[in-house]
Amino acid sequence: MPWRRGAPGEPGGVERYRRLLTVPGLRTTLVLGLLVKLPVIAIPMVLSLQVSLGLGRSLSSAGVVTGAWMLGVMAGAPLVGWAVDRAGLRPVLVLSAAAQAVFWAVAAGLSHPALVAGALVSGVLLVPGSTVTRFVISADVPPEHQQAGFALDAVTSQLSYLAGPALGAVLATQTSTTTAAWGLGCVLVLGLATFAVRARAGEAVPDTADGGPGTRASAPGTAPATGKTELVARLLPMLICGFAAGLVSSGFELSLLGVMREQGEVHWVGLLITACGVYAVAGGVLYGALPATLSPVAPVLLLGLATVPLGLVPDWRFLLAAVLPAAMLSAASFAATATACGRLATAHTRGRTVGLYGAVVAGGNAAGAPLAGLTGAAGGPATGFLAVGSTAIVLALLAWLLRFTRVSSLRPLVSQEG
Structure with a gap:
C-alpha cells in the first residue's frame, strides 16, 4: 500500500504542526x-x-x-x-x-x-x-x-x-x-x-513486556522489530530508500553544475542551488502536513522519475522551474524514510535504528557525486541526472519488492492466527 490514511479525527495541515510543537x-x-x-x-x-x-x-x-x-x-x-x-x-x-x-x-x-x-x-x-x-x-x-x-x-x-x-x-x-x-x-x-x-x-531503557518504562505504542499498522535479524529485515527496504535519497541529493548538485557549465551559465548555479533548497523546505513542510502516511517507496520513486529528464532542459530559466518537483520530493523522501524507520524502533533498538539510517544516508551522499561525475565525464553532463535518477528508481522498486515479498510471506501466518 503506497500510503496509510490517518486515524479518524487525526489532524492534518497546520494543526498537525501545532500539536507536534506542544510536545x-x-x-x-x-x-x-x-x-x-x-x-x-x-x-x-x-x-x-x-x-x-x-x-x-x-x-x-x-x-x-x-x-x-x-x-x-x-x-x-x-x-x-x-x-x-x-x-x-x-x-x-x-x-x-x-x-x-x-x-x-x-x-x-x-x-x-x-x-x-x-x-x-x-x-x-x-x-x-x-x-x-x-x-x-x-x-x-x-x-x-x-x-x-x-x-x-x-x-x-x-x-x-x-x-x-x-x-x-x-x-x-x-x-x-x-x-x-x-x-x-x-x-x-x-x-x-x-x-x-x-x-x-x-533514554535507553529497554522495552518491557508489560508496558512499563521505555515502552511506547507503535503506530497503527506497524509493530516494533525485536531480534537483530528481524530488525535488519524490516529496516532493509527503508534503508535502501534512504540510500537512494542520499545518492540523488549529492549527485543532483554535481549534475546541475555540469549542465550549467556546458550551457556557459555557471554564474547562475548559486541561484539554482538556493532555489532547490527553498523548494525542498516547502516540500518537507507540505509532506509533514499530509493527513496520510506515505510509504517511503513512493516519494523516492517519484524523486528518481523527476530527476532523470532534468539534463534535457535547454536553458537555466526553464531549469529553475523544472527542478521544483525533484527538490520538493527530496525532503519528503528523507522525512518518509526516517518516519518509517522510527516507527519500527523499540527503546532498546532505537539507537541502532537511527545509526543505521544515518550510515546509509551518508553512504548515499558519498556515492552520488562520484556516480554523477563519472557518468557525466563519459556521456556528457546530462547523463549525471540520468544515472542518479535511474539508480533511485531501481532502488525504490527493489525496496518495494522486498516489502511486498515480506508482506506476502506473513499473510499465511496471519490467516492461521485469525
Missing part, C-alpha cells in the same frame, strides 16, 4: 539540532580549505581528508547507535563533544597525514545533529505526530545545507582557516554539550 522540549531539540547541523554540514568545506589554503596542498589531497571524515561518519554511525542503546544518549554525547573539542582545537596545526587520521577518528566519534533529533522524535513524539516531526527535521537539514558550507567558506576565506576550524569546533561542541545536559538518564 515538551521538542522546539528546543529542533533548534539545538539546527545548531549542530550547521557546523557538521560545513565540515567538508572547512577541511578542504584547510588543506588547500592552510597547507597549500592540491584539491586531491583535500579530497583525501574529506573522504576520510565521511568514511568515519559512515563507519561510526552504527557504532554510535549501538553505544546509545547500551549506555544511553548522554554518555555518548559527552564522549563525542570531548573528541570534537580535541580535534578541532588542533586541526589547523596538523600535517596532512595527521589531519587524515584525525578527520577519520573525528568522523567515527561524531554524533550528528540529525541523529540526536531523530532519536528524540522517535522516543518522545507520539506515533501520530512523527511524520510532522521527521518532516521538520528534514526541513532544518535543508536549511543547514543552504547556510553551512557558505558560512564555513566565508569564515575561512575572510579571516583564516584556523579561525574557521576553531569557530566550527566551538559551535559543534557547544551544541553537543547542550544536548548532553538536556538528555535524560533513562
Whole structure:
C-alpha cells in the first residue's frame, strides 16, 4: 500500500504542526539540532580549505581528508547507535563533544597525514545533529505526530545545507582557516554539550513486556522489530530508500553544475542551488502536513522519475522551474524514510535504528557525486541526472519488492492466527 490514511479525527495541515510543537522540549531539540547541523554540514568545506589554503596542498589531497571524515561518519554511525542503546544518549554525547573539542582545537596545526587520521577518528566519534533529533522524535513524539516531526527535521537539514558550507567558506576565506576550524569546533561542541545536559538518564531503557518504562505504542499498522535479524529485515527496504535519497541529493548538485557549465551559465548555479533548497523546505513542510502516511517507496520513486529528464532542459530559466518537483520530493523522501524507520524502533533498538539510517544516508551522499561525475565525464553532463535518477528508481522498486515479498510471506501466518 503506497500510503496509510490517518486515524479518524487525526489532524492534518497546520494543526498537525501545532500539536507536534506542544510536545515538551521538542522546539528546543529542533533548534539545538539546527545548531549542530550547521557546523557538521560545513565540515567538508572547512577541511578542504584547510588543506588547500592552510597547507597549500592540491584539491586531491583535500579530497583525501574529506573522504576520510565521511568514511568515519559512515563507519561510526552504527557504532554510535549501538553505544546509545547500551549506555544511553548522554554518555555518548559527552564522549563525542570531548573528541570534537580535541580535534578541532588542533586541526589547523596538523600535517596532512595527521589531519587524515584525525578527520577519520573525528568522523567515527561524531554524533550528528540529525541523529540526536531523530532519536528524540522517535522516543518522545507520539506515533501520530512523527511524520510532522521527521518532516521538520528534514526541513532544518535543508536549511543547514543552504547556510553551512557558505558560512564555513566565508569564515575561512575572510579571516583564516584556523579561525574557521576553531569557530566550527566551538559551535559543534557547544551544541553537543547542550544536548548532553538536556538528555535524560533513562533514554535507553529497554522495552518491557508489560508496558512499563521505555515502552511506547507503535503506530497503527506497524509493530516494533525485536531480534537483530528481524530488525535488519524490516529496516532493509527503508534503508535502501534512504540510500537512494542520499545518492540523488549529492549527485543532483554535481549534475546541475555540469549542465550549467556546458550551457556557459555557471554564474547562475548559486541561484539554482538556493532555489532547490527553498523548494525542498516547502516540500518537507507540505509532506509533514499530509493527513496520510506515505510509504517511503513512493516519494523516492517519484524523486528518481523527476530527476532523470532534468539534463534535457535547454536553458537555466526553464531549469529553475523544472527542478521544483525533484527538490520538493527530496525532503519528503528523507522525512518518509526516517518516519518509517522510527516507527519500527523499540527503546532498546532505537539507537541502532537511527545509526543505521544515518550510515546509509551518508553512504548515499558519498556515492552520488562520484556516480554523477563519472557518468557525466563519459556521456556528457546530462547523463549525471540520468544515472542518479535511474539508480533511485531501481532502488525504490527493489525496496518495494522486498516489502511486498515480506508482506506476502506473513499473510499465511496471519490467516492461521485469525
